[in-house]
Each structure stands twice: as structure tokens, then as C-alpha cells.
Amino acid sequence: MLNEPIKTVTARSFVIRDANVDTDQIIPARFLTTTERGALAEACFHDWRFTPDGEQTDHPLNTVNREEQRILIAGDNFGCGSSREHAPWALRDFGVEAVITSRAADIFKSNALKNGLVVCEIDEAAHAALLDREDLEITVDVVNQTVTAGNITASFKLDPFARTCLIEGVDPLGYILNQSDAIARFEQETAA
Amino acid sequence: MTTPSPSETSPKTLFEKVWDAHLIQPETDAAPALVYIDLHLIHEVTSPQAFTALEQRGLKVRRPDRVYGTLDHSTPTTPRAPGSKPIYINAAAKKQVETLEDNCRRHGIRLAGWDSPERGIVHVIGPELGLTQPGMTIVCGDSHTSTHGAFGALAFGIGTTEVGHVLATQSLLQSKPRTMRVTVDGRLPHGVGGKDLILAIIAELGAGGASGHVIEYAGEAIEALSMEERMTVCNMSIEAGARAGMIAPDATTFAWLDGRKHAPKGAAWEAAKARWASLKSDPDARFDAEVRLDGSKLAPMVTWGDSPDMAAPIDASVPRAPEGPAAEALNYMGFKAGEALMGETIDAVFVGSCTNARLSDLREAAAVIAGRHVKPGVRMLVVPGSEEVKRQAEAEGLDAIFRTAGAEWREPGCSMCIAMNGDSGRSGERIVSTSNRNFAGRQGRGVRTILASPATAAASAIAGAIADPRRILEASHAQ
Numbered sequence: 213m214l215n216e217p218i219k220t221v222t223a224r225s226f227v228i229r230d231a232n233v234d235t236d237q238i239i240p241a242r243f244l245t246t247t248e249r250g251a252l253a254e255a256c257f258h259d260w261r262f263t264p265d266g267e268q269t270d271h272p273l274n275t276v277n278r279e280e281q282r283i284l285i286a287g288d289n290f291g292c293g294s295s296r297e298h299a300p301w302a303l304r305d306f307g308v309e310a311v312i313t314s315r316a317a318d319i320f321k322s323n324a325l326k327n328g329l330v331v332c333e334i335d336e337a338a339h340a341a342l343l344d345r346e347d348l349e350i351t352v353d354v355v356n357q358t359v360t361a362g363n364i365t366a367s368f369k370l371d372p373f374a375r376t377c378l379i380e381g382v383d384p385l386g387y388i389l390n391q392s393d394a395i396a397r398f399e400q401e402t403a404a
Numbered sequence: 405m406t407t408p409s410p411s412e413t414s415p416k417t418l419f420e421k422v423w424d425a426h427l428i429q430p431e432t433d434a435a436p437a438l439v440y441i442d443l444h445l446i447h448e449v450t451s452p453q454a455f456t457a458l459e460q461r462g463l464k465v466r467r468p469d470r471v472y473g474t475l476d477h478s479t480p481t482t483p484r485a486p487g488s489k490p491i492y493i494n495a496a497a498k499k500q501v502e503t504l505e506d507n508c509r510r511h512g513i514r515l516a517g518w519d520s521p522e523r524g525i526v527h528v529i530g531p532e533l534g535l536t537q538p539g540m541t542i543v544c545g546d547s548h549t550s551t552h553g554a555f556g557a558l559a560f561g562i563g564t565t566e567v568g569h570v571l572a573t574q575s576l577l578q579s580k581p582r583t584m585r586v587t588v589d590g591r592l593p594h595g596v597g598g599k600d601l602i603l604a605i606i607a608e609l610g611a612g613g614a615s616g617h618v619i620e621y622a623g624e625a626i627e628a629l630s631m632e633e634r635m636t637v638c639n640m641s642i643e644a645g646a647r648a649g650m651i652a653p654d655a656t657t658f659a660w661l662d663g664r665k666h667a668p669k670g671a672a673w674e675a676a677k678a679r680w681a682s683l684k685s686d687p688d689a690r691f692d693a694e695v696r697l698d699g700s701k702l703a704p705m706v707t708w709g710d711s712p713d714m715a716a717p718i719d720a721s722v723p724r725a726p727e728g729p730a731a732e733a734l735n736y737m738g739f740k741a742g743e744a745l746m747g748e749t750i751d752a753v754f755v756g757s758c759t760n761a762r763l764s765d766l767r768e769a770a771a772v773i774a775g776r777h778v779k780p781g782v783r784m785l786v787v788p789g790s791e792e793v794k795r796q797a798e799a800e801g802l803d804a805i806f807r808t809a810g811a812e813w814r815e816p817g818c819s820m821c822i823a824m825n826g827d828s829g830r831s832g833e834r835i836v837s838t839s840n841r842n843f844a845g846r847q848g849r850g851v852r853t854i855l856a857s858p859a860t861a862a863a864s865a866i867a868g869a870i871a872d873p874r875r876i877l878e879a880s881h882a883q
Contacts, residue, residue, distance in 0.1 A: 230732075231729060232612070232729070234711075234841070234843045236841070236843040236844075236845060236846050237843065237844065237845070240845055241822045241823060241824040241846070244449050244477075244478075244824055245449070245478055245494065245496035245499075245500050245824065246496065246500075247452035248452075248453070249453055259845050259849050264831070264849060289611055289612035289615070289645065292611055293547065293843060294546070294547045294561075294841075295450070295545060295546055295547040295549075295561035295562060296449075296450065296563075297450070297453075297545075297563035297564040297565060315615060317612065317645060318615055318616060318645070318647055319562070322563060322566070323563035323564075326563065326565040371436065372433065372435075373436050373577065376434070384565075384577060385461075385569050385572060385573075387435070388573045388576075389463075389572065389573060391428065391438055391573075391575075392573070394428050394429055394438070395428055395440070395466075395573060395574065395575050398428045398440050399440075399574075402425075404440065404442070
């Protein structure tokens with residue numbers, strides 16, 4: 213079973229400057245009662261984008277062109293908090309294909325990469341430069357692990373397996389299932 | 405990315421011992437390590453799509469005997485008569501619970517369902533039932549799985565895709581995390597407990613300060629902690645960004661586990677204890693990072709902002725000249741720069757969550773509030789962590805103490821910690837909460853959360869303002 217390979221993402225960007233943006237901001241917990249996938253675009257940053265009455269706020273996220281601006285430049289420690297995979301699901305449903313930050317929270321990063329959401333952790337200087345510019349044309353090159361925006365270039369490092377999964381569309385579960393004999397052996401040897 | 409494999413004789417950390425014992429395949433240049441998972445805990449919120457993914461591929465659950473489910477996040481905590489049906493916040497919550505009931509039935513997975521005396525918050529019942537044991541690998545689709553590390557287990561939260569991986573293969577691809585030791589010297593002063601300690605540690609490390617690391621908590625203050633306090637400390641490791649938190653098992657651990665339903669019995673118990681006694685970092689083991697704190701200098705801690713690392717001693721003031729995130733946080737909380745924390749008015753108090761809803765937590769809050777009353781106009785919810793905690797608390801009369809004081813005594817569940825079951829505050833309200841996250845909107849849209857210990861929460865309920873529990877405890881003592 214293969215996923216859609218992702219070798220590059222080229223799109224315009226939008227910025228969320230704040231550090232420590234947690235998963236409760238990305239998707240408030242009351243939207244976690246879903247048992248399905250693919251309908252969380254409205255839930256994405258819901259309480260930043262909508263008033264309690266459901267009207268749009270004046271938050272800059274409401275001016276994002278979701279068709280075009282598919283790369284999010286985010287502040288440090290993005291995605292901290294809960295392990296809810298609904299956070300990358302919501303970002304994907306909103307239209308985001310890559311998040312560029314100086315540091316992403318561990319579980320968020322792991323979840324994102326399993327959902328075709330590329331997470332690029334770049335050096336602080338380049339990050340600071342990108343945070344200051346709205347709506348740039350950016351190319352994320354997953355193969356060479358670079359981010360290019362005009363004259364700004366930065367590199368990022370993905371876990372090699374996560375990178376392979378992205379660029380070749382490898383499904384990690386298929387990979388683990390191929391190790392079934394080793395798992396069975398481990399269970400026998402440890403009497404697990 | 406290849407880590408040189410240490411020889412059998414080289415000193416190892418506690419984490420490395422547990423990690424190495426579960427390696428099906430070590431990390432290579434091309435792939436992360438494949439790690440065997442001993443115990444997989446599941447709940448209704450992060451599992452439905454994982455079961456769907458399995459079924460779409462025609463896969464079975466590999467080891468249903470190593471999976472245990474409970475209902476906690478979406479479940480109502482409103483008091484109900486025995487045998488009566490729970491009333492959910494909405495149809496989606498009901499469907500989510502029914503989906504887990506159905507999935508467990510079809511895959512032969514044990515479920516602590518509505519009629520089970522074992523039901524409760526996933527991180528409360530694992531230890532309570534003795535499912536959680538030293539040296540195990542434990543995962544759950546929940547970031548506070550780090551709680552179980554208090555027993556010397558390697559326990560961490562995973563996403564729903566990985567829940568599917570573990571259901572199908574009982575194993576997980578993992579890059580080896582780095583190690584950090586947080587050593588707490590001295591003894592905690594009277595009136596200062598595990599919750600205060602972990603808030604102080606998070607303030608020291610920062611919200612992302614332990615990213616990519618597994619923390620081992622060590623030192624005199626840690627060794628002196630009760631098992632429940634150790635769980636509170638490990639529980640909030642994630643609030644410093646850590647992958648997991650661990651504490652070496654010792655006599656306290658063994659005493660707590662002895663006789664629990666799933667703990668080994670008889671000769672197996674003695675053998676297990678001998679095995680578990682080796683689960684500690686070797687004297688010369690090297691950690692990637694070391695942090696030291698003096699526990700004897702700590703005071704009760706509360707948070708003043710919207711990130712758990714924005715914490716301060718209760719007798720301190722909020723920042724005097726805040727900039728950036730600190731200024732925004734004070735604005736969100738409705739605090740003025742430089743104000744003293746004590747005396748800040750509050751609207752509600754929540755005693756509960758996987759951080760602080762065990763029997764000892766309820767006893768701690770009850771000791772403060774006994775014979776006193778919740779300030780009129782302040783709402784206080786006490787939500788036991790499990791059916792078992794509830795039964796024991798009621799047997800001791802704690803429920804009566806809380807009710808008499810004017811608090812609500814509720815059914816077990818995650819409740820107002822994650823506020824997805826209908827238990828939430830109103831916009832603008834300040835809530836002193838024994839839970840783990842003070843993120844904006846966590847306890848309801850616009851709600852302002854102040855994290856604190858059960859004792860501080862109870863003292864604050866009485867005062868209707870942030871209050872130091874030591875004063876009440878001293879007054880009680882003097883009487």
C-alpha cells in the first residue's frame with residue numbers, strides 16, 4: 213500500500229508568529245468527538261477564526277488564501293501539548309502542506325509526517341527572517357531537505373525513514389508488517 | 405543517525421535498560437528502531453480512526469491481551485443513579501463511546517465500560533489495576549501516558565496512526581530519544597508536594613526545554629515522594645516537551661503494586677521484584693543533559709499565564725515588566741504587571757484529572773477544606789480519577805466533606821481538564837485547576853486556568869482567591 217509521494221511543496225506562505233502554539237489552539241478539544249477523517253477544516257484554529265456566535269473574527273488567518281497559501285511559518289515549539297492527531301489532520305484539511313518552524317513538538321511532528329504534512333525545523337536566523345515576511349513564494353524540497361524563499365535558503369533534517377516515507381509514498385505500517393517474523397521471534401524469546 | 409551500540413558492560417541509564425530490552429530491531433541508517441510494546445491503553449477519542457484503518461486493510465489486532473480500553477474523555481461526570489444511562493454532551497460523544505465499545509467487542513479487547521467497577525481515567529486505572537509495571541513499554545493515544553513512567557516503565561503518548569500500528573503489530577517504529585536527568589536534592593518543605601515540584605521543574609526547563617528527551621527524575625526529594633506524587637511528576641513531563649518521564653522503581657513502588665489485580669503474585673511477585681530492582685541507572689551512566697534543583701527551597705507553585713512554564717511560587721508576583729508572550733499571557737489572564745498572585749480572585753475550582761485525581765489528591769484537598777466552606781459564588785468540582793478512587797473516597801467520607809463544604813462530587817472522568825464532555829468554564833472565568841494544561845481555552849473558550857496542587861486548589865476555593873494552603877494547614881494544626 214502506497215501513499216501519494218511528496219518530493220516538493222511549492223506554495224505561498226502565511227505566518228503564525230507566536231511561540232508555543234499548542235494543539236488546543238490548532239484544534240479545540242470539543243472538536244475531537246469525531247470518529248472520522250477529513251472534515252476538520254472549520255475546526256482548525258477555530259477559536260481564533262470565529263466568535264462564539266460563529267462570525268469570522270478579524271484574525272489574519274481569515275484572510276489566508278487557502279488555495280494558494282499552503283505553507284505555514286510558525287513560531288518556536290509549534291504543536292506542543294496533546295498527542296491528538298486531529299491537529300495535523302485539521303491543518304491538512306485547512307490546506308496546509310508544510311510547516312516551517314525553529315522547533316516542533318515531538319508528537320506533533322511524528323503525527324504530521326504520517327499525514328503528508330512536512331515539518332521543517334530550520335535554523336533560528338532563517339526562521340526569524342521568514343517570520344517577518346508574509347505571503348512568500350516558498351519551495352520545500354523534501355528530497356534535498358531545503359527550504360528556499362527568494363534569497364533565503366535553509367536546510368532541515370528529517371528522520372531518514374520519515375523522509376523515505378514521504379518521497380516514496382511508503383506506508384510505515386506496511387513496513388512494520390513486513391517485520392512480523394522478527395516480532396514473533398521477539399515474543400517467543402521473551403515469552404511475551 | 406546510527407548510534408554505536410554500547411557493550412553489555414558499559415553503564416546504562418534506566419531508560420536505556422528498558423529500551424534495549426524491547427528492541428525487536430535496533431535503529432539503522434535507514435529506519436528507526438522497532439520497539440515491542442508491552443501494554444497498549446486505549447480510550448474513545450484517539451482510537452476510532454485507528455480501528456477503521458485496520459479494518460480497511462483487513463488486519464486483526466495482533467495481541468488483544470495486551471490492550472486495555474476505558475471510557476474517560478467524552479464521558480459525562482454528572483452524578484447519576486446506579487443503572488441509569490449517561491447523558492452525553494452531544495450525539496458525537498455518544499457515538500464515540502459506542503464506537504469504542506463496539507471495537508473492543510469485535511476485537512476481543514478488555515474494556516472498562518460503563519458497567520465496570522474498573523472504569524476511570526486511563527492513567528489512573530493502569531497503575532491502580534497493576535497493569536502498569538516496572539520495566540514495561542506502555543503507549544496510549546494520549547500525551548499524559550508519561551504518568552506510567554513513575555513505575556520505571558517507558559511510557560509515552562502516540563498519535564492515532566501509531567495506535568493503529570500497535571494494534572496491528574504490537575510494536576512501534578521509534579527514533580531513540582536523548583536522555584536528561586533532573587536531580588532534585590533535599591527534602592520538599594512541609595506543605596509542598598509533587599505538583600509544586602513538577603511546576604517548578606517545568607518553569608526551570610521551559611515548555612519545550614526537554615524536547616526529544618526522556619527525563620529521569622532522581623535525587624533525595626524524588627525518592628521521598630509517594631507513588632501518587634511520582635505519577636503527578638511524570639505525568640507533566642510532556643509539559644516540558646519531554647517524550648517521557650521515568651523514576652527508578654524502589655520499595656515505594658513495590659509496596660504500591662503489591663496485591664494489585666494484575667501484579668504478579670506469590671513466587672512470580674518475588675521474582676519480579678528481584679528483576680525490577682536492577683531497573684536503575686548505573687552509577688556511571690551518562691545523560692545527554694543534566695539539570696539540578698534544590699527541593700528544600702521550593703514553595704507551593706501556581707501558574708500565572710497560558711503556558712505551563714509560566715509558573716511561580718504562590719507568594720510571588722506576576723512579572724513586573726512583561727514583554728511579548730508574557731505580556732499577552734497576563735492580558736489573557738486579566739492580571740496586571742507586578743501584582744501579587746495571592747489574593748487574585750477566582751470563579752471556580754477543579755480538583756481532578758490524570759495529574760491529580762487519585763485518592764491521596766482527594767485526601768489532600770479534603771484535609772484543607774474539611775470544616776470550611778467554598779466561598780459563595782465560587783463553583784468547585786471534585787472529580788475522582790476512577791470508580792475505585794470514588795468508592796474508596798466515599799468509604800472514607802471524603803465525598804461528604806466536599807459536599808458539606810459546598811463542592812460538587814462527580815462521576816469519574818477527564819472532565820474539566822480537557823473540557824470536551826460538557827464540563828467547562830465560562831469565558832473570562834478564572835479556574836484554579838489541579839490539571840496539567842493552562843493553555844488558552846483549554847477549559848472552555850476564554851477560560852483562564854491557574855494550575856495548582858489539590859491543597860492550593862482547596863485553599864483557593866475557600867478564599868475565593870488564590871490562597872496559600874500552608875496557612876490553613878498550619879491553622880488546622882494549631883487547633
